Amino acid sequence: MPSGIALAIWIVGTCAGVCFVTCSLIRGSFLRYFFLNLYVILSLFADLIRGAVLRFYALDSPQYMYAYFYTDCLLTITLFVAVISLASRVFAELNVSGYVRLVAVLLLLGTAGFTYAVVAQSSERLATRFALELSQNLYFVGLVLTYLLWGAVLKLQETRTRLVQMILSLGLYFSAYAGSYALVNLAPNSEIVQYLGPILGCFLPVSWALTIMRYSEDSRLTPARLVAVPR
Amino acid sequence: MMAAFILAFSLLTLLMFFVSYCRSLTASSLHTSISEDVRDVTGIKVRAAGRDYARVIQILQLCPDRPEDRSGLQIVGAYYSFLNLLEQGFAKISPAVRTWAEEERASCAHFAAVALGRRIALNREMLAQQVEF
Numbered sequence: 001m002p003s004g005i006a007l008a009i010w011i012v013g014t015c016a017g018v019c020f021v022t023c024s025l026i027r028g029s030f031l032r033y034f035f036l037n038l039y040v041i042l043s044l045f046a047d048l049i050r051g052a053v054l055r056f057y058a059l060d061s062p063q064y065m066y067a068y069f070y071t072d073c074l075l076t077i078t079l080f081v082a083v084i085s086l087a088s089r090v091f092a093e094l095n096v097s098g099y100v101r102l103v104a105v106l107l108l109l110g111t112a113g114f115t116y117a118v119v120a121q122s123s124e125r126l127a128t129r130f131a132l133e134l135s136q137n138l139y140f141v142g143l144v145l146t147y148l149l150w151g152a153v154l155k156l157q158e159t160r161t162r163l164v165q166m167i168l169s170l171g172l173y174f175s176a177y178a179g180s181y182a183l184v185n186l187a188p189n190s191e192i193v194q195y196l197g198p199i200l201g202c203f204l205p206v207s208w209a210l211t212i213m214r215y216s217e218d219s220r221l222t223p224a225r226l227v228a229v230p231r
Numbered sequence: 232m233m234a235a236f237i238l239a240f241s242l243l244t245l246l247m248f249f250v251s252y253c254r255s256l257t258a259s260s261l262h263t264s265i266s267e268d269v270r271d272v273t274g275i276k277v278r279a280a281g282r283d284y285a286r287v288i289q290i291l292q293l294c295p296d297r298p299e300d301r302s303g304l305q306i307v308g309a310y311y312s313f314l315n316l317l318e319q320g321f322a323k324i325s326p327a328v329r330t331w332a333e334e335e336r337a338s339c340a341h342f343a344a345v346a347l348g349r350r351i352a353l354n355r356e357m358l359a360q361q362v363e364f
Binding site: 168175176179213 | 234237238240241242245248251252255259261299302303
């Protein structure tokens with residue numbers, strides 16, 4: 001059974017997810033940010049599946065491991081698609097959305113192919129190892145893509161407040177996640193570090209929900225204000 | 232070694248995104264000018280300065296709360312504290328950092344002053360409704 005703190009984090013994350021999807025529906029932005037909503041909905045379902053498996057099997061059982069890694073892989077793919085959907089909106093005015101999608105598909109297939117090539121040499125069970133490796137590699141690709149997307153936002157002087165803040169939230173999330181991953185490696189036994197991942201999991205729905213609630217689709221900001229240190 | 236490098240890099244990018252996120256929050260209020268009411272109450276003459284922030288927040292706490300402003304004010308409050316730390320830590324080393332931090336603190340104060348203006352307007356509305364009854 002998860003501890004009290006883990007349960008509290010899960011409740012906060014679930015409430016934030018429900019809040020984001022509800023706000024999107026109420027403010028008519030569900031379809032506009034469909035893949036972001038899909039990611040949040042799938043993460044809620046993933047939590048339910050993991051919870052259901054945890055009712056019958058232990059935390060360190062192979063059944064829970066399979067459920068965890070396969071749902072995690074699915075979520076990572078959806079997050080990757082969500083990043084691409086934001087990129088295609090940023091590049092929409094340049095009429096290169098089609099190319100963005102093509103590059104995204106090639107990137108996804110390339111990452112899957114690379115992962116398969118690495119995993120095929122392993123003697124462990126292929127499918128589980130593949131799901132884990134693909135998830136990690138796609139996370140890294142998503143992180144790099146988000147940084148590139150942020151560069152494009154600055155270069156193209158994007159003014160749409162919602163879009164800018166959603167990309168910034170992704171940037172914060174990926175940076176914090178990479179940091180927590182490094183901390184886990186540096187201090188694997190620290191109890192606080194163990195909770196960093198689940199806490200960060202709450203961050204995206206919370207910040208997206210705040211963005212949807214706070215700004216309308218017509219809100220605009222001054223692009224020069226976005227650069228952290230103006231030249 | 233690799234983990235330490237990833238940690239340092241991710242902390243740097245985290246800081247960059249945090250500053251940009253906060254700047255995008257304060258930027259959204261720059262189009263709105265500070266109302267006469269707020270100028271009267273806070274003593275801000277032309278444009279808000281960094282030192283005005285604390286006073287504006289004190290007055291904000293006296294007004295009825297607007298839930299939609301709460302999270303933004305908390306994040307900008309955290310940003311303001313970060314800027315204070317930065318100013319104290321790096322002011323002697325780099326005057327450019329000091330100038331930049333002061334400008335940012337001023338935009339935090341402007342953000343809070345605009346929020347105060349909205350709260351005062353809400354307060355007036357509530358008062359008017361009570362009088363009607």
